[in-house]
Amino acid sequence: VLNNAWYSQQDRTSFHWFNDNQQWMQVDKIGHAFTAYQISRVTTKSFQWAGVGDTEAHLYGTLCGILYQTPIEIMDGFASGYGASWGDLAANTAGSLFWLGQYGLWKEERIHFKYSFHRTSYATQRPNVLGDGWSQEWLKDYNGQTYWLSFDMYALTNKASWVPHWLNLIVGYGADGMLFAHQDANELAGLNPKRQFYIGLDLDMSHVKTKSKVLNSVLYLIDMIKLPM
Numbered sequence: 651v652l653n654n655a656w657y658s659q660q661d662r663t664s665f666h667w668f669n670d671n672q673q674w675m676q677v678d679k680i681g682h683a684f685t686a687y688q689i690s691r692v693t694t695k696s697f698q699w700a701g702v703g704d705t706e707a708h709l710y711g712t713l714c715g716i717l718y719q720t721p722i723e724i725m726d727g728f729a730s731g732y733g734a735s736w737g738d739l740a741a742n743t744a745g746s747l748f749w750l751g752q753y754g755l756w757k758e759e760r761i762h763f764k765y766s767f768h769r770t771s772y773a774t775q776r777p778n779v780l781g782d783g784w785s786q787e788w789l790k791d792y793n794g795q796t797y798w799l800s801f802d803m804y805a806l807t808n809k810a811s812w813v814p815h816w817l818n819l820i821v822g823y824g825a826d827g828m829l830f831a832h833q834d835a836n837e838l839a840g841l842n843p844k845r846q847f848y849i850g851l852d853l854d855m856s857h858v859k860t861k862s863k864v865l866n867s868v869l870y871l872i873d874m875i876k877l878p879m
Contacts, residue, residue, distance in 0.1 A: 655786060655790075656725070656729075657725055657729050659778065660729040660730055660731050660732070661729075661730040661731075662728050662730070663728060663730045664728070665724075665727040665728055665734065666727060666733050666734070667727070667733050667734050667735070667736070668732060668733020668735055669735070669736075669737070670732075670733070670735050670737060670738075670831070671735075671737040672832065672833075673831035674792045674825070674828060674831055675792075675825040675828065675843065675845055677792040677795055677797075677823075677824060677825050678738075678792060679737055679738065679741040680741070680797045680823065681792075681795060681797065682719065682738050682741035682742050682745065683741045683742070683744050683745030683748070684745060684763055684765055684797055685742075685745065686715040686716060686718075686719050686742040686743070686745035686746045687715065687745035687746060687748055687749050687763045688763070688874050689711075689715040689718050689719070689746075690712045690714060690715030690716075690745070690749040690750070691715075691749055691759070691874075692711075692871070693710070693714040693718075694707050694708050694710070694711025694712070694749070695707075695711075696711075697710050697711055704753075704757075705753075708749075708750055708753045709750070711749070711750075712746045712747065712749060713746075715742070715745065715746035716746045719738075719739075719742040720739070720742070722738070723735060723738055726738070745763070748761075748763065756805070759802075760801070760805045760806055761800065761801055762798075762800040762818070762854070762856070762873060762874075763797070763798070763799060763874070764798040764799075764800050764820070764852070764873075764874055764875060764876040765795065765796070765797055765798070765874060765876065766795075766796045766822075766875065766876035767791075767795055767796070768796075769784065769787060769791075769794055770787075770793040770794045770826075772791060772793045772828065772829055773787045773790070773791045773793075773794075775829060776829050776830075780792075780793070780829075792825060793824075793825065793826050793827070795824060796822045796823065796824035796846075796848065796876070797823055797824070798820050798821065798822040798823075798852070798876045799821050799822075800818045800820040800852045800854065800876070801818055801819045801820065802818055802856075803817065803819055804817075815854070815857040816853055816854050816855075816857050817851060817852075817853070817854065818851065818852040818853070818854045819849075819851065819852070820848075820849070820850055820851065820852035820876070821847070822847070822848035822849075822850075822876070823845070823846070823848070824845075824846045824848070825843065825844065825845050826843070826844055827841045827842050828841070828843050829841060850879065851879055852876065852879060853879055854873075855869045855870075855872050855873040855877075856869075856870070856873050
């Protein structure tokens with residue numbers, strides 16, 4: 651699936667490296683960290699379900715988050731339009747370590763890493779890069795992606811009685827005005843690329859518990875998405 655989405659129109663080359671750390675206002679790097687974080691989060695829960703102890707489950711889950719992302723860099727390294735990126739590998743590692751670090755500090759997740767997406771007009775102007783239709787745009791159009799850190803105020807205030815369990819403080823980051831990866835190319839095209847920062851409130855689905863294990867699992871997965879509020 652990933653090959654069809656990203657590389658089907660790319661010529662193959664010998665393996666090579668590529669420095670893309672200045673591209674897309676680093677939204678892509680945060681995307682790498684987010685994906686690694688969520689893979690670590692879900693696989694840790696899977697190990698716990700299978701009876702692995704908490705510490706080992708978090709270590710194995712963290713390793714899974716890093717290793718699962720590595721084939722993406724291998725495929726990038728053989729694609730003519732991309733290249734393997736040390737920046738991506740670092741972002742992958744940072745995302746998984748962010749998951750492990752919370753366990754080391756608090757034995758629980760108190761800062762939730764979330765994602766939201768809205769469609770933009772940029773993808774239709776450059777669909778081969780930013781996505782052709784909804785099924786690709788959510789992955790490729792960095793103008794429409796926003797990444798969030800949702801702070802569990804109930805847990806961070808030592809479970810103060812006046813703080814609702816389900817209400818978090820959230821901060822977000824995104825960017826806009828990007829048809830091309832580099833800022834100078836966007837400016838030459840008459841665009842005004844800019845970073846965007848957000849702050850607001852968030853619904854914490856991790857505190858919603860039901861009698862259904864299936865529904866609880868669904869809520870656990872939904873908690874990686876920033877719900878509108």
